[in-house]
Amino acid sequence: MSPGDGSVVPVMEVGGTHVTAASVDLGTRGLRFGRSFREVVDGDGSTGDFVSALVRAAAHVPARGPVRWAVALPGPFDYARGIGQYEGVGKFDALRGFDLRAALTASLPGAAAVSFWNDADSFVLGEWWAGAARGHRSVVGITLGSGVGSCFLRDGRILRHGPGVPPDGRVHVLRYAGEPLEETVSRRALRRAYARATGASPPDVQEIARRARQGGDRAAVGVFAEAFTALGSVLGPLLAAFEPTVLVVGGAIAGAWDLVAEPLRAGLTAADRARNGRIVITAAQQPAEAPLLGAAYLATACGRPHGLPGPL
Structure with a gap:
């Protein structure tokens, strides 16, 4: 099987500092040869810098044209256009108003078309299709990094409204303590909270987590406890209404799962002990691969007449 025969989908996932490219094998629900390729992306760079980084990553993927590339990336982005x-x-910022589809269709190897998908949606679909949420009919997933991404699924279909679903399915629009949620739960918020607690210049989140685990740093422990208890208290009423059987957590900050899980569960339980106590709360099974798998799934499934079907 090779990209171009319909059984393998060439994909990319764009983060704030990187782009990852791979081929997804639809039959095995995995990356072809178990490999992906990463290039650095400068979030402050020009459109030319951005496109060049994606093209360099894509060059590692054997794509015999014509193929349809799928790209997962964060919003705000007009995914249809x-x-x-x-x-x-x-x-x-350089991408504001920029036609990325035209640029990539002209530049990616073998590209006949390029589709774009939200990175949080892709992550959750990937975990439902081939990861921690496989076998669950009702799923909520969140990603923790520069912000809070989210996706609400039922029977493999993304829901944008309904009981327990925030506007457009996006948790980041909610508020905590009178402020946007991401002022409490995000990379910048954790660093700011640590700086306030210590009076020192804040390290990155990975170092704060290390200090919480190894150094007995009470400020570091408190930063994680406060942020993720708050997140649980905001998510709690949503989950009680939506009634998922699993909550899957991914993103860079989920790498500190040992510091995230307990306060998150505490916040959820305090919000609705009876119902949220039954939800499986788990870190992503395929944290790096899930956005790639989900983008391939979406690109394939959304080409069918009735939108997203059950698992392929």
Whole structure:
């Protein structure tokens, strides 16, 4: 099987500092040869820098044209038109109004078309299709990093409204203590909270987590406890209404799962002990691969007449 025969989908996942490219084998629900390829992306760079980084990553993927590439990336982005809408989010400002679909269709190897998908949606679909949420009919997934991404699934279909679903399915629009949720739960919020607690210049989240685990740093432990108890208290009423059987957590900060899980569960339980106590709360099974797998799934499934079907 090779990209171009329909059984393998060439994909990319764009983060704030990197792009990862791979081929997804639809038959095995995994990466072809178990490999992906990463290149650095400068979130403050020009459109030319951005496109060049994606093209360099894609060059590692054997794609015999014509093929349809699938790209997962964060919003705000017009996924249908392939045009950036970034403004005031601290990255990718150069892509605002830029036709990324046209640029990539002209530049990616073998590209006949390029589809774009939200990275949080892709992550959760990947975990449902081939990861920690496989076998679950009702799923909520969140990603923790520069912000809070989210996706609400039922029978493999993304829900944008309904009981327990926030506006457009996006948890980041909610508020905590009178402020946007991401002022409490995000990379910048954790660093700011640590700086306030210590009076020192804050290290990155990975170092704060290390200090919490190894150094007995009470401020570091408190930063994680407060942030993720707060997240649980915000998610609790949503999950009680949506009634998922599993909550899957991914993103860079989920790498500190030992510091995230307990306060998150405590916040959820305090919000609704009876119902949220039955939900499986788990870290992603395929944290790096899930966005790639989900983008391939979406690109394939959404080409069918009735949208997303059950598992392929």
